[in-house]
Amino acid sequence: MxxxxxxxxxxxxxxxxxxxxxxxxxxxxxxxxxxxxxxxxxxxxxxxxxxxxxxxSNRDELLAEVFRRAAAHELLVVRAAVSAAGEPAGRRLEALVRTFAGRALHGRQLAWSLLFEPVSTLVDAERLAFRQAYAGLGEDIVTAGIGQGVFRDQYVPLAATALMGAISEALVGRLRPVADESDAPSIEFLVREIGTFCAHALARTPPTTEESPR
Amino acid sequence: MxxxxxxxxxxxxxxxxxxxxxxxxxxxxxxxxxxxxxxxxxxxxxxxxxxxxxxxSNRDELLAEVFRRAAAHELLVVRAAVSAAGEPAGRRLEALVRTFAGRALHGRQLAWSLLFEPVSTLVDAERLAFRQAYAGLGEDIVTAGIGQGVFRDQYVPLAATALMGAISEALVGRLRPVADESDAPSIEFLVREIGTFCAHALARTPPTTEESPR
Amino acid sequence: MxxxxxxxxxxxxxxxxxxxxxxxxxxxxxxxxxxxxxxxxxxxxxxxxxxxxxxxSNRDELLAEVFRRAAAHELLVVRAAVSAAGEPAGRRLEALVRTFAGRALHGRQLAWSLLFEPVSTLVDAERLAFRQAYAGLGEDIVTAGIGQGVFRDQYVPLAATALMGAISEALVGRLRPVADESDAPSIEFLVREIGTFCAHALARTPPTTEESPR
Amino acid sequence: MxxxxxxxxxxxxxxxxxxxxxxxxxxxxxxxxxxxxxxxxxxxxxxxxxxxxxxxSNRDELLAEVFRRAAAHELLVVRAAVSAAGEPAGRRLEALVRTFAGRALHGRQLAWSLLFEPVSTLVDAERLAFRQAYAGLGEDIVTAGIGQGVFRDQYVPLAATALMGAISEALVGRLRPVADESDAPSIEFLVREIGTFCAHALARTPPTTEESPR
DNA sequence: AATGAATGAGCCTTCATTCAT
DNA sequence: GATGAATGAAGGCTCATTCAT
Structure with missing residues (x-):
């Protein structure tokens, strides 16, 4: 048998x-x-x-799957939040930042690993997809915003990328020493600041580049 | 003899x-x-x-020196360009982006290794200093800009961090496939776009978040 | 299955x-x-x-175990023989010498390595314990002998140390060329001589230090 | 030319x-x-x-020479002291112990290295000669002592070897932890005890091996 | 004849992968 | 199918010895 x-x-x-x-x-x-x-x-x-x-078949293969799964979950959550935010694009942007921030600050090591840690070609490929998905999310928002006249006209792929860079670096980046978290600003404050940063970055209104008149 | x-x-x-x-x-x-x-x-x-x-005395020591040297060079070049840009802060910001971009696109792997690749405690410490120097550069510009009334009032450390994140991600990030560079936008165009992005991000003028009237 | x-x-x-x-x-x-x-x-x-x-977990750890095992075995055998010898202390001393001798002559290199060869901090610590155990054995015998009036009153730690030195050197010491064992005295003879040497060394009767009258 | x-x-x-x-x-x-x-x-x-x-021609060769030189020096000093001690053999023995002790306690590491540390075949051969010379010194004394009726009749090579073993172990041996030297007995005391030990060991008077009558 | 930088064999240790049970 | 002990390639580091200068 x-x-x-x-x-x-x-x-x-x-x-x-x-x-x-x-x-x-x-x-x-x-x-x-x-x-x-x-x-x-x-x-x-x-x-x-x-x-x-x-x-x-491989350690790499397993890690790639771990990546895929974790990344997919992150994306799912963020996507859901973004969808739920409705219109206009500004609100979706805010939801993106807020949700991303929540996830990232929750599990810093995982977030960092997903975003930055080098592993293998396989995972790197996976990461590419992940980042592209994120970027796609960003691109959708930016494109929509442009269409709505909320955001200025701009090269969308780059805007999305820069957006994700700004957010992730501000949140997960290992720029400042992790040790001294005593007088660190509150998460709420950080998220609001990042939101403002991103909103401005995409905004239509031309920035003031000359010194303000006295 | x-x-x-x-x-x-x-x-x-x-x-x-x-x-x-x-x-x-x-x-x-x-x-x-x-x-x-x-x-x-x-x-x-x-x-x-x-x-x-x-x-x-060590492999790590050598790598740390490689890092130091490469990082110092990058910083030197960028700093020089920023200084040379003069006033107002907007011009310095533009110089920062332009120079950083030039360096990064020149050697993508190196730039990425300097910015992201985890190596050893020794190099990580070195990297912290490197990133802080970069952030410091950003902070100076932002602070100056705020003083000049060019940039809006904001939490400077975060702004600088997000700035560097946006720039580096847009340039070195492995978001887009390195392979297909055929119909990639010109560097000049990219740099201009990033510049605009950053300028807006820091700008004083409040962004429009409502849909524009038709 | x-x-x-x-x-x-x-x-x-x-x-x-x-x-x-x-x-x-x-x-x-x-x-x-x-x-x-x-x-x-x-x-x-x-x-x-x-x-x-x-x-x-380590080469050192393994070597330490080798040491421990070999040393423990030696000690066990010698201790057993000493216990079995009963009273008075002189008989125990003789048993010590005899047994130690038997072991040592059996495996010269091992005995030497156990007693003398420097290896690592770990093994050295082990050796200290080993030697102290041996010395303790000697001290017990000497102390007992003094109590029994068989041995003279003396500084016990030194006596025990010197004792072990005399025995081990006479047996394992690399004094005589290992090669030429042709006309070497019999082990039995050697052991008897060492026994006598030690017995005298500890004995109560004051040694004659003046020339004997003719 | x-x-x-x-x-x-x-x-x-x-x-x-x-x-x-x-x-x-x-x-x-x-x-x-x-x-x-x-x-x-x-x-x-x-x-x-x-x-x-x-x-x-070799590191070993050099180390062998170092050994030779240091050993020769030790021997010279001890030999001189022994010669100067004159008769009877008991006095020479005492001189041997005293001088050896002085040298050994002066430079413990060197003494230990000369006596015990394994290096190479070459040095080991050298050490053999060194130890044999020392043993020869001992043998001379013992032989003389026997002739003078001061020491008992015994197998001279072994007596000399055991003698050196007792002395060197008592002095340089790493038996007890070196750390706690606070309440260690004075050198003078140690030397006297070793002297007594050796004197007894060689002495003619038969040792008491039965328990003393009460 | 002197120098000391260069050599490279040899050591210990780690860890993904395999395979007999 | 499951197991986990065994494997062995690979890597960093030391130091006696050599040899171009």
Whole structure:
């Protein structure tokens, strides 16, 4: 009698696979991709390293999936918030910033890993897609805003990119020492400031470039 | 004739050291810090791995020097351009963007490694200083602009950070596929767009957030 | 049938570990600690270098275990013999010498490595304990002997140390060429002589220091 | 005109050579043979590593010479003291112990290195000679003592060896932790105790091996 | 004959991947 | 299908020795 992949078998396999991805994600969220050892992932998933290789042909492959999943989730959340914001584009922009900020500040390491950490060609490709999706989100907003006359006419791809750069750097960037968080400004304040920054950046009104008259 | 530690000897040592740094930088510029193997660096410098250790106590130390050197150069160039731009702040901002852009587009991998690639504690510390210097540059410009009434009143540290994020992401970010550069917009155009983006972002005039009347 | 961490597995692991220790000990017994290369140890144990590291976190750790094991064994044997010798202290002393001698002459290099060869801080600490245990044994005997009036009153720590020095040097010391063992005195004779030497050294009767009258 | 080794040239060479040996000895006396790096020796001698190799074909060769020299010096001093002690053998023995003790406690590291530290086959051979010389000294004393009826009849080689073992272990042995030297007994006391130990060990009077009557 | 920078073999250690059970 | 011990390639670093100057 030939072996038959019953529904139960199949489901159990899927669960295992998912457990591995989840475990890996947890570790990545704590130590970054570089700190995600195959053995530890397997252990955290209640499985073995060897078993892992029957679900993924590669460590890279697994990490890529972790990336994909985490990124997809982020996107989902942000997209939902953006959709819910309705019109005009300014409100959508604000929702984008606010949601992105919430996610990023929640899990800084994961956010950073998703955005910046170099892993492998595979993940880099994945990241490209992720960023493009984000950029696409931004592009939609910008395009809509332009159409609505809210935003000035501009080269949309770049605007979206710069937008994401500004937001992510301001939030996840490792620019300032993490240590001294005592007198750091409140998140609410930061988000509002970033929102203003972005709103201005896209705005129609031409910026004042000359010194103000006294 | 006895061996003599002449000026020539000294110079050759300096050259060797410099050659190592240069070789390392070349490799970093191609494969990133992670891809810079000691043996390969030495070989590329026409030396042996062992020899490398008489110039640097460490691989990390060498990489840190590569970073320092490259970063210092970038800063120098950008600072000079900014200073030369004079008043008002808007012009300095434009100079910042233009120069940064020129450097970044020249060597994408290097720029990315300098800005983002995690290496070691040592280099990360170096990077912090580098980024802070950049941020400082930005802060100076923003502060000046606010004083001149050109820029709106805003939380300067964040503005500077977001600024750098926008610029670097737009330029070095791996958002767009590097492969397909056929119908990419001209650098000149990109730089102008980024400049506009930044100028608006900081500008005093409140952005229009409502739909324009038809 | 799923892989199962059975008692057999566990036993095999223990065996592997033991094999490594044994292999290491063999090599140490032949070439000393310094001559015990990780790769060679693993190979001698029928394993790979990498595998070694799942049983020991360190080369030093393994060597320390080799030391501990060998030393513990030596101590056990000697202690047992000493206990079995009963009273008075003189008999215990003789047992000490005899047993120590037997062990030492059996494996000269190992005995020497245990007693003298510098390895690492870890092993040195282990050795300290080993030597102190030996010294403690000696001190017990000397103290007892003094109490019994068999040995003269003396500074016990030094007596014990000197005792061990005399014995070990006479036996393991590299004083005489190892090569020419042809006309060497019998072990039995040596042991008896050392015993006499030690007995006298500790004895109560004051030594004659003046020339005997003719 | 052929190169001629003038007296001056020759003398200068000898001085260089001697300087190297001296420098090496200083370093060995501080860090042991293992801690004597070729480069550092050369530097300490005001020479270069390369130059060192025109005086010694080997690091081992140099270290062997260091050993030879230091050992010879020790021997010379001890021999002189022993000779000066005159008769009977008991006095010579005391002189041996006292002088040896003085030297050993003066430079513990050097003494230990000479007596115990493993270096190379070459040095080990040298050490053999050294120890044999010491043993010879001991043998002479013991033999004389036996002839004078001061010491009991015994197997001289072993007695001498055990003697040296007792002395050196008591003095240089790393048995007890070096750290706690606060309430350590005075050197004078130690030397006297060792002397007594040795005197008894060799003495004619048969030791009491039965418990003393109460 | 002197120099000291260059060499490179050799060491320990890590970790993704495989495969006998 | 599952397991996890075994593997072994690869990497950084040290230091005695050599050799162009």
């Amino acid at each position: 030939p072996y038959r992949a019953t529904a139960g078998t199949r489901r159990r396999a899927d669960e295992r696979r998912a457990a591995l991805v989840r475990a890996a994600q947890t570790i990545v969220a704590e130590h970054g991709f570089a700190g995600a050892r195959v053995t530890e992932i397997a252990q955290a998933a209640g499985t073995s390293a060897g078993s892992l290789y029957s679900y993924f | 006895p061996y003599r530690a002449t000026a020539g000897t000294r110079r050759r040592a300096d050259e060797r050291r410099a050659a190592l740094v240069r070789a390392a930088q070349t490799i970093v510029a191609e494969h990133g810090f992670a891809g810079a193997r000691v043996t390969e660096i030495a070989q590329a410098a026409g030396t042996s791995a062992g020899s490398l250790y008489s110039y640097f | 799923p892989y199962r961490a059975t008692a057999g597995t566990r036993r095999r692991a223990d065996e592997r570990r033991a094999a490594l220790v044994r292999a290491a000990q063999t090599i140490v017994a032949e070439h000393g600690f310094a001559g015990a290369r990780v790769t060679e140890i693993a190979q001698a144990a029928g394993t790979s270098a990498g595998s070694l590291y799942s049983y020991f | 052929p190169y001629r080794a003038t007296a001056g040239t020759r003398r200068r060479a000898d001085e260089r050579r001697a300087a190297l040996v001296r420098a090496a000895q200083t370093i060995v006396a501080e860090h042991g043979f293992a801690g004597a790096r070729v480069t550092e020796i050369a530097q300490a001698a005001g020479t270069s590593a390369g130059s060192l190799y025109s005086y010694f």
